Amino acid sequence: MSFSLAEYLDELRPLINVDCGTYTLDGIKYIAEQFEAKFLALPGWQVTQVDCDKAGIGLEIRNQPQNDNIDVMLIGHMDTVFAPGTASQRPMTIDEHKAYGPGVSDMKSGLLNIVFAMRHLNPAVLDKLSICICMNPDEEIGSLYSSQWLQQVAKKSRHVLVAEAARADGSLVKARKGMARYKLEFTGLAAHAGNEPEKGRSAITEMAHWILAANRLTNFESGTTLNVGMVSGGAGANIVPEKAQAIIDVRFWDNDEYSALDQQLHQWLTTPFIDGVTINLQREAYKPSMVPSPQTESLMQIVEQAGQEIGIEVNWQAVGGGSDANATAILGIPTLDGFGPVGAGFHSEKEYLQLDSIEPRIQLLIRVLEKLADVK
Structure with missing residues (x-):
């Protein structure tokens, strides 16, 4: 995979430098338009806007929309917790090791990693896998207006991967309260x-x-x-x-x-x-709580093997905070979280994104998808 950190950060910056807290409808619309354009620029992808009532619009993005079944559902949220005016007060900044800004790791970089993974995924894998990417506008308030939609999609899916940030030590998330x-x-x-x-x-x-x-x-x-x-x-x-x-x-x-x-x-x-x-x-x-089932443990083994093959040691955490992974796991669908880059300081002025984790986590997501295509 050819990867340019500078190009990645150029795409990330406009996603950070706009207010898009939950119910900030203009900002949510802008983020949705940005991602819609990125996927429509890729051959074969279909983007559908989903009405999420008071929270604005969500996106349902598919490579095989004619397929009733979904092999992999990917989830990420477009909203942040920050009030209007935060983006102008704290626009994205970068130092030698980290990027900073509202939503930089929670979770604009996770969304962008999905885009980069799809851009570099082998077309043969895309032919074998039916992928659905859901981007919702209200996760930070508990997905009040989008959870029913997400669960409807999840019921058609074999696996769910959520692109929230990996933990500060690089761990992925196997369980959430x-x-x-x-x-x-x-x-x-x-x-x-x-x-x-x-x-x-x-x-x-x-x-x-x-x-x-x-x-x-x-x-x-x-x-x-x-x-x-x-x-x-x-x-x-x-x-x-x-x-x-x-x-x-x-x-x-x-x-x-x-x-x-x-x-x-x-x-x-x-x-x-x-x-x-x-x-x-x-x-x-x-x-609801997200607790690994035997099927989820099998998916964990696939992720661990993918990490070994590309030189990433995969560790797991059980964490106290919830995400949209909770809503799909309760349905009995194997669900794992933390597939975004490494970050921490969520919901605060100290939020950061670890720059050297971006490319490896894109590669990990690609390798996991390749392995899921192989086991079909």
């Missing part, structure tokens, strides 16, 4: 805190009971954790608070344990700690 995010809204009764506090029903006190009860559901041994990360409420120190709100983040390995936890939270709705306070519980995001 499940996650859920809940918004709790408490409504009590306002009253003067000095004259007649007994007539009030404190939404904040009810929320405090829920926080303590939620903390007791955490099980560090099994890996199920609840974190009340945001709270708000009240209108003044001298007013019994009528309104309060809390956001709870849940992480878990055991999907059954999570289901029991979800039932517990809904059961509490019927028995508030303070009479007269009502609670509204809304699950805003959800991803």
Whole structure:
């Protein structure tokens, strides 16, 4: 494979230097147009825009669109977590070893690696493999508007590879915790805190009971954790608070344990700690846990062999953060993650991309696809 790092970075830069946080529709559209053009420039590829409702458009890219079955599904997301204005404040920069900028490793470089792999993949492999590449606009909010589409495609697929960044030590990802995010809204009764506090029903006190009860559901041994990360409420120190709100983040390995936890939270709705306070519980995001099946372990062996053949030692991690891999793994489809270049500092100003990992990870993806073509 002939590879020019300078040319790669020239293609990466415009993908970083545009605001494309979730719901930043103009930026998402720009990213989608960039990738659509790259694939339409390759012979035989078909690009379909997918309506992802409030999140904007996604892309479904296929080399054999007439084929009902898909041998390999590749997934990557076009959105970032960063607010409008971030791209102009922190445009892409490069030093001797790393590139920096919003989304540089999470995950514009992963998307671009897919493009480069397809450009250099032997046409004979493309003839043997039915490949579908899905690029969604809302992974950073739990793929609220795209998960159903992704799962529909995954059900037709034999293997799923997700191009999120490899870990800082180069490891790929074999397992990810499940996650859920809940918004709790408490409504009590306002009253003067000095004259007649007994007539009030404190939404904040009810929320405090829920926080303590939620903390007791955490099980560090099994890996199920609840974190009340945001709270708000009240209108003044001298007013019994009528309104309060809390956001709870849940992480878990055991999907059954999570289901029991979800039932517990809904059961509490019927028995508030303070009479007269009502609670509204809304699950805003959800991803089941991703745990390797025997079929996934077979796919891991193929990836390890591919790494050996090109001189890359493949190691695996189980990580706490979720990705779209969670949504396909729960369907029983062999799914692995971390096929992008090496990076770290995700969701922060310290986010970086390891430059010397770009070409080897393109080569790894190519070799994995070649081996999957051989085992058909």
